[in-house]
Amino acid sequence: MKVTIKDLTKKFASRDKTGEMVTAVDTLSAEFESGKLIALLGPSGCGKSTMLNMLSGILPVTSGKIYFDDVDVTDLSPDKREVGLVFQNYALYPHMTVLENICFPLKIKKVPKAERIEKAVEIAKMVHIEDYLKRLPKELSGGQQQRVAIARALVKKPKLLLLDEPLSNLDAKLRVEMREEIRRIQRESGVTTVFVTHDQEEATSISDYILLMKLGVMQQFSATREIYNNPGNLFVADFIGNPTINQIHGTYTADGIKADGCDELIPCAIKANEGDRVVFAVRPEAVIFENEKNTVNATVNDLYSSGKDWLVNFMIGDTDLRGYCDADFNVSEGSKIKVGFKEKGAFLFNEATGERY
Amino acid sequence: MAVREKKVRKYKDSDEKITARSLITPFVFSLPFMIGLLIFTVYPFIRAVLLSFMEDYRFLSGKFSGYGLGNYTAIFSDPNFINALKSTTKYVLIVVPTSLVISILVAVGLNNVKKLQGLFQTAYFLPMVTSATAVGMIFRWLYDYDYGLFNYFIGFLGIDKIHWLADVKYTMASICIYGIWSMLPFTIILLLAGLQNIDPIYYTAARADGAKSKDIFFNITIPLLAPTIILTSIVNVMSAFKVYDSLFVLYGAKPGPAFNLYTVIYYLYDQFWNKNKLGYAAASAMILFVIIALFTLLQNLITRKTNYYN
Numbered sequence: 158m159k160v161t162i163k164d165l166t167k168k169f170a171s172r173d174k175t176g177e178m179v180t181a182v183d184t185l186s187a188e189f190e191s192g193k194l195i196a197l198l199g200p201s202g203c204g205k206s207t208m209l210n211m212l213s214g215i216l217p218v219t220s221g222k223i224y225f226d227d228v229d230v231t232d233l234s235p236d237k238r239e240v241g242l243v244f245q246n247y248a249l250y251p252h253m254t255v256l257e258n259i260c261f262p263l264k265i266k267k268v269p270k271a272e273r274i275e276k277a278v279e280i281a282k283m284v285h286i287e288d289y290l291k292r293l294p295k296e297l298s299g300g301q302q303q304r305v306a307i308a309r310a311l312v313k314k315p316k317l318l319l320l321d322e323p324l325s326n327l328d329a330k331l332r333v334e335m336r337e338e339i340r341r342i343q344r345e346s347g348v349t350t351v352f353v354t355h356d357q358e359e360a361t362s363i364s365d366y367i368l369l370m371k372l373g374v375m376q377q378f379s380a381t382r383e384i385y386n387n388p389g390n391l392f393v394a395d396f397i398g399n400p401t402i403n404q405i406h407g408t409y410t411a412d413g414i415k416a417d418g419c420d421e422l423i424p425c426a427i428k429a430n431e432g433d434r435v436v437f438a439v440r441p442e443a444v445i446f447e448n449e450k451n452t453v454n455a456t457v458n459d460l461y462s463s464g465k466d467w468l469v470n471f472m473i474g475d476t477d478l479r480g481y482c483d484a485d486f487n488v489s490e491g492s493k494i495k496v497g498f499k500e501k502g503a504f505l506f507n508e509a510t511g512e513r514y
Numbered sequence: 515m516a517v518r519e520k521k522v523r524k525y526k527d528s529d530e531k532i533t534a535r536s537l538i539t540p541f542v543f544s545l546p547f548m549i550g551l552l553i554f555t556v557y558p559f560i561r562a563v564l565l566s567f568m569e570d571y572r573f574l575s576g577k578f579s580g581y582g583l584g585n586y587t588a589i590f591s592d593p594n595f596i597n598a599l600k601s602t603t604k605y606v607l608i609v610v611p612t613s614l615v616i617s618i619l620v621a622v623g624l625n626n627v628k629k630l631q632g633l634f635q636t637a638y639f640l641p642m643v644t645s646a647t648a649v650g651m652i653f654r655w656l657y658d659y660d661y662g663l664f665n666y667f668i669g670f671l672g673i674d675k676i677h678w679l680a681d682v683k684y685t686m687a688s689i690c691i692y693g694i695w696s697m698l699p700f701t702i703i704l705l706l707a708g709l710q711n712i713d714p715i716y717y718t719a720a721r722a723d724g725a726k727s728k729d730i731f732f733n734i735t736i737p738l739l740a741p742t743i744i745l746t747s748i749v750n751v752m753s754a755f756k757v758y759d760s761l762f763v764l765y766g767a768k769p770g771p772a773f774n775l776y777t778v779i780y781y782l783y784d785q786f787w788n789k790n791k792l793g794y795a796a797a798s799a800m801i802l803f804v805i806i807a808l809f810t811l812l813q814n815l816i817t818r819k820t821n822y823y824n
Contacts, residue, residue: 213722215718215721215722234721235721235722235724236721236722236723236724236725236726240722241722242719242722244715244718244719246715248713248715248716248718248719250716250719250720250733250734250737250738251738251822251823252737252738252740252820252822253737261720261723261725261733262723262724264733265720265723265724265725265726265729265733266724293822294822295822295823309723313723313724
């Protein structure tokens with residue numbers, strides 16, 4: 158099912174008693190393609206959970222519209238929207254067994270008992286929880302509870318599956334396993350899925366599209382690869398990517414960027430206005446060591462092994478930067494090196510507005 | 515309760531070894547309470563057990579003819595005691611479920627009150643801190659044949675006035691109404707606490723699953739409240755078995771208008787003070803003790819079954 162959001166806004170009364178309204182989501186418009194996995198990403202307090210709750214119908218909207226396949230659902234209650242919800246702490250009913258939990262939405266719909274058990278078992282098999290049907294939630298591990306929660310959300314064949322921080326309660330190893338499971342289950346069921354996360358790695362690793370938010374305002378909504386390769390502003394470039402993107406503050410000149418605290422000009426192919434204060438942002442993998450032309454002098458601070466290659470921490474002037482080099486590249490702490498930057502993975506932003514040139 | 519015990523055990527494992535020396539401090543701290551417990555609870559209890567087996571015990575001389583089951587056979591052939599057991603059981607069966615149902619409805623209502631919740635909670639709790647004598651006075655007035663509110667209200671329904679306190683037919687009814695009313699505050703407060711312990715996320719989840727308020731009440735609220743419901747009903751059963759103060763306030767220390775409503779505790783009191791049959795009193799106390807102990811066991815068993823969280 159296609160989801161269309163138009164000028165969606167949510168305002169809350171602020172907690173201090175000034176009576177002022179706080180805008181949690183600000184005139185946000187987007188269109189989620191059918192059958193895709195979409196990540197709502199952003200730092201805490203950016204309004205991503207508010208977005209999700211408005212999609213589910215738990216929270217009423219202040220203004221704007223939500224359409225499911227061109228049907229206006231803005232004022233429909235959660236049970237009429239045909240959405241499946243998975244909560245951050247799973248919210249499995251503690252007094253019901255796994256089977257009863259999965260059956261519950263069908264029981265409410267008055268589906269005959271034999272039929273609902275059949276459907277529940279079918280879904281349980283899909284999420285690989287069929288061996289635990291007789292257990293209570295307290296007898297399950299976090300990952301198993303997560304699977305049950307997804308099964309419960311999927312059993313009524315929702316048109317839209319919503320997951321609120323689905324992985325934040327799991328330990329690191331399980332998190333990687335479960336995010337792949339979510340991907341698999343989403344692919345198998347083909348249901349349009351929206352999940353909320355503050356972890357950019359989680360978002361980039363499994364989603365088709367990422368909607369990145371900051372303080373209630375959408376920063377960028379594009380395909381996952383696109384948001385990494387083509388960030389619209391400095392916030393997006395900074396938020397997506399691990400290690401985070403290198404940022405060199407300086408003044409733009411036609412011959413290169415005059416970085417703060419550095420005597421040399423950093424060559425830059427991107428055009429800006431002469432004298433603009435800019436931020437030259439470079440992905441760590443776009444740093445080239447042992448380069449002959451267009452280089453800048455740098456000093457190695459530290460080296461971290463990341464298995465097949467080194468993560469080099471180096472300084473250009475006062476700026477701390479990171480880049481990857483081959484494990485056989487001969488440097489050590491304090492080495493003077495020459496570095497250059499690839500064009501792909503290097504961006505230029507206005508320092509004041511964060512806008513990209 | 516079971517949870518707390520488990521935790522304590524865990525601490526004990528990790529702590530240093532228990533020696534006679536390390537036990538001194540906790541021993542000294544608990545001593546004042548222990549002394550009180552020994553003098554006022556443990557000793558009287560043992561005495562009562564012994565007393566219930568002493569035949570022909572004389573209070574002043576302390577002489578008795580020997581140990582035996584005489585007291586027990588005597589009270590079980592006493593129609594007043596059988597009557598007391600029967601009417602107490604009937605009282606328990608009427609008062610506990612009725613007050614529980616009313617309390618659940620009131621507690622759920624109170625839990626949903628958004629404004630002035632504190633005020634309402636206090637209002638419902640008030641009967642518990644009001645003295646039994648004052649309440650008794652008020653109820654005697656409520657039950658009054660000519661001027662009482664109960665007769666006033668049933669007048670509206672076209673029912674003839676009732677001699678609530680004087681008519682033998684209505685003794686059980688009037689004592690039950692009083693019993694239900696006086697049981698409400700404690701039950702409501704406990705249930706309200708239980709309700710507030712339910713994570714609202716389950717209601718949200720159920721709503722998202724398509725459940726209506728009625729579905730939520732029966733499928734989520736009641737099962738999750740079950741531990742509290744069981745706890746309160748067992749506590750109420752135990753306290754209802756010990757009913758006798760209402761006889762004092764409503765009938766002026768008589769078991770009903772025509773000595774028709776003996777309760778077990780009233781029987782005990784009567785044997786002790788009025789008839790000077792200390793052995794009978796002790797034996798009836800033991801019978802009540804066994805009944806209540808059985809319910810306590812039952813509570814422990816069920817509480818363990820309804821522990822969904824750990």
